[in-house]
Amino acid sequence: MTAATMQVSQKDFEKAQEQLKLLKKDPGNETKLKLYALFKQATEGPCNAPKPGMLDFVKKAKWDAWNSLGNLSQDNARQKYAELVSSLVSAESASQKKDASPEEGRHDGYETLIVTTKNNITKIMFNRPDRKNAINHQMYREIIKALEEAGKNDSTIAVITGNGDYYSSGNDLNNFANIQPGEMEKMAKDGAVLLKDFVGHFIDFPKPLIAVVNGPAIGICVTVLGLCDIVYASDRATFHSPFSQLGQSPEGCSSYLFPKIMGLAKASEMLLFNKKLTAAEACAQGLVTEVFPDNSFQKEVWARLEAYASLPKNSLAVSKQLLRSMEKEKLHAVNSKECEVLTERWLSDECANAIVSFFQKKSKL
Numbered sequence: 001m002t003a004a005t006m007q008v009s010q011k012d013f014e015k016a017q018e019q020l021k022l023l024k025k026d027p028g029n030e031t032k033l034k035l036y037a038l039f040k041q042a043t044e045g046p047c048n049a050p051k052p053g054m055l056d057f058v059k060k061a062k063w064d065a066w067n068s069l070g071n072l073s074q075d076n077a078r079q080k081y082a083e084l085v086s087s088l089v090s091a092e093s094a095s096q097k098k099d100a101s102p103e104e105g106r107h108d109g110y111e112t113l114i115v116t117t118k119n120n121i122t123k124i125m126f127n128r129p130d131r132k133n134a135i136n137h138q139m140y141r142e143i144i145k146a147l148e149e150a151g152k153n154d155s156t157i158a159v160i161t162g163n164g165d166y167y168s169s170g171n172d173l174n175n176f177a178n179i180q181p182g183e184m185e186k187m188a189k190d191g192a193v194l195l196k197d198f199v200g201h202f203i204d205f206p207k208p209l210i211a212v213v214n215g216p217a218i219g220i221c222v223t224v225l226g227l228c229d230i231v232y233a234s235d236r237a238t239f240h241s242p243f244s245q246l247g248q249s250p251e252g253c254s255s256y257l258f259p260k261i262m263g264l265a266k267a268s269e270m271l272l273f274n275k276k277l278t279a280a281e282a283c284a285q286g287l288v289t290e291v292f293p294d295n296s297f298q299k300e301v302w303a304r305l306e307a308y309a310s311l312p313k314n315s316l317a318v319s320k321q322l323l324r325s326m327e328k329e330k331l332h333a334v335n336s337k338e339c340e341v342l343t344e345r346w347l348s349d350e351c352a353n354a355i356v357s358f359f360q361k362k363s364k365l
C-alpha cells in the first residue's frame with residue numbers, strides 16, 4: 001500500500017467514526033462486533049488482550065471478534081472499517097428514501113384518507129388514526145371524491161378500510177361543536193345535505209364495494225356497511241350504533257337495510273338500544289360476511305381480494321348493479337327520510353346534551 005493510499009485510508013477512517021455516530025438505526029450486534037474488532041485492529045493491531053472467562057459473554061464475544069482478525073494489518077483494518085460504515089450509511093439512506101417516496105399508485109389531493117390503486121383495487125383508507133378515524137366534514141367530502149374516482153377509474157373493485165387500531169369512530173363530534181345559537185339550523189341543514197350526498201354515493205357506487213373492518217366501528221361507518229357488497233372483519237372489530245344514546249337516529253339506510261339483513265328484533269337491539277356487536281355476532285346476524293383472526297387478517301383478506309380483483313371487471317360491475325338496481329330508488333327515498341329526521345334530531349335538546357356531555361366529561365361509550 002502506498003503512503004498516499006494510507007493517508008486517504010486514515011482520513012476515511014476518522015470520517016467513518018463520525019458517520020457511525022450519525023446512524024439513526026442500530027446496526028445490530030453482529031455488525032457492532034465487526035466494527036469493534038476492526039476498530040481495535042486498526043488502532044491497536046492484532047489482539048493482545050488476555051482471553052476473558054467463558055461466563056463473561058459480552059467481553060468474550062468482543063475478544064473473539066477482534067482475535068478472529070489475526071494478523072490483518074492496521075491499514076487494512078482501517079480500510080475495512082471505513083467500507084463497512086459506508087455500506088451502513090448507504091443502506092440507511094436508501095431505506096429513508098424508500099420511506100419518503102410516495103406509496104405506489106397513491107392518488108393525490110387527500111388529507112384525511114390514503115387512496116391507492118394497485119392490482120385492480122382502489123383502496124380508500126380512513127387516515128386520522130389519532131382521532132380513531134372520526135369522520136369530519138373534510139373527510140366526508142374526501143370519501144365522496146374518492147368514491148367518484150374509484151367508480152370511474154380502471155380498478156375492478158373498491159375497498160374501504162381504516163388506518164390504525166380503529167376502523168372508524170363514526171361522525172366526528174366536533175362537527176357539532178362551536179356552533180353559535182343562531183347558526184344551529186344552518187348547521188343541521190348543511191349537515192343533512194352533506195350526509196345525503198355521502199350516503200347517496202354508497203347507494204350509487206357502480207362496482208363491488210368491500211369493507212375491510214380492521215377494528216372497532218361506530219355510528220355512520222357501521223350503518224353504511226349495509227350498502228357494501230362484502231364486509232370482512234377482524235375478530236378485534238366491534239359494531240356499535242349508539243344513536244339513542246346520542247339523541248340521534250339511524251342513517252346510512254340502516255333503518256331499512258338492517259331489519260332486512262338481520263331481522264327486526266336484532267336490528268332494533270342495535271339501532272334503538274345501542275347494542276354493541278362483536279365481529280362474530282355481526283357475522284351471525286349477516287352484517288359481516290366473514291371474520292378473520294386479527295393476526296392473519298390483512299394477509300388473508302388482501303390475498304382474497306387480489307384474487308377477486310382479477311375477475312372480469314365489466315361482468316362484476318353489471319352483476320353488482322343488477323343485485324342492487326331493484327332497491328336503488330327505495331334506498332334513495334330511505335336516505336332522504338333519514339336525513340330529514342336527523343335534521344330535527346340535531347336541533348333537539350337530547351342531542352345537544354349528549355354532545356356537551358362528550359366534550360365536558362370526555363365520556364366514553
Ligand SMILES: CCCCC/C=C/CC(=O)SCCNC(=O)CCNC(=O)[C@H](O)C(C)(C)COP(=O)(O)OP(=O)(O)OC[C@H]1O[C@@H](n2cnc3c(N)ncnc32)[C@H](O)[C@@H]1OP(=O)(O)O
Nearest residue numbers: 131132134169170171172173174191194195219220364365
Ligand atoms: C355531516 C354530518 C353527518 C353526521 C352523521 C351522523 C353519524 C352518527 C354517528 O356516527 S354516531 C357515532 C359518533 N361517535 C361517537 O360517539 C364516538 C365518540 N368517541 C368515543 O366514544 C371514544 O373516543 C372511542 C370509544 C371511540 C375511543 O375511546 P379511547 O379511550 O380508546 O380513545 P380516546 O377517546 O382517547 O380517542 C382518542 C382521541 O380521539 C377523539 N375521538 C375519537 N372519536 C371521536 C369522535 N367520533 N368525535 C370526536 N373526537 C373523537 C377523542 O376525543 C380523543 O381525543 P383527545 O385525545 O383530544 O382526548
